[in-house]
Amino acid sequence: MTSNRMTGAATAMLLLALGACETVDDEAPYEPNASMGMLIARDSCSSCHAVGGTGDSPNEDATAFREVVNRPGTTPEGLATWLRDAHNYPIEMGVHLEPHQVDSLVAYMMRLETGDHASAR
Ligand code: HEC
Incomplete structure (x- = not known):
């Protein structure tokens, strides 16, 4: 089914082009996943x-995510x-994140938003 495959590839490329302004790689479009973000x-x-x-x-200089x-x-x-x-990372963070990991992390972190900006406890 060559035509189906080509349609799929074209759709993937379109989604990638829409989703990313910078580097586009061969990966399929990736849905941010808050559960994955929590694991990361x-x-x-x-x-x-x-x-x-x-x-x-644990590191008093590192802001709690819920505060961020x-x-x-x-x-x-x-x-x-x-x-x-x-x-822009503080040098001591020393982490490298793939773009899809960033999106999942952000999806997770935004769940910590409490709405009323009060203590999350
Ligand atoms: C080895 C310790 C360390 C690790 C691991 C680390 N951070 Fe940080 N992070 C820091 C410190 C220290 C700061 C504060 C730096 C500053 O204020 O200049 C910071 C700042 C931040 C900030 C900005 C906070 C603010 O107040 O605006 C964010 C967002 C952040 N880190 C996210 C992350 C994420 C996401 C990860 C995991 C992928 C991570 N950090 C892993 C130490 C760490």
Whole structure:
């Protein structure tokens, strides 16, 4: 079924072109997944940041994720841009994130937003 395959490829390319302004690779379009984001946060970030709804950051210089997302002016776009631009990381973070990991992380982090900006406890 050559025609089906070609249609699929064209659709994938269109979605990639719409979704990404910078580098486009061969990967299929990826849906941000908050559950995946939570795993990444626990795995790669929780040694320094408080990544859940309660608790203090193990590294007192690392802002709790719930504080980041509940800060007035934090947007998913701004957060994703910050996380994508590895050059802006504090040197001690030393993490590398793929674009799809950033999207999932942001999807997870935005779930920590409490709406009333009150303590999440
Ligand atoms: C080794 C410790 C460490 C790890 C691991 C780490 N961070 Fe950080 N992070 C920091 C520190 C320290 C700061 C504060 C730097 C500063 O204020 O200049 C920070 C700042 C941030 C900020 C900005 C906070 C703010 O107040 O605006 C975000 C967002 C962030 N980190 C996300 C992450 C994510 C996502 C991960 C996991 C993929 C991660 N960090 C892993 C130490 C770490």
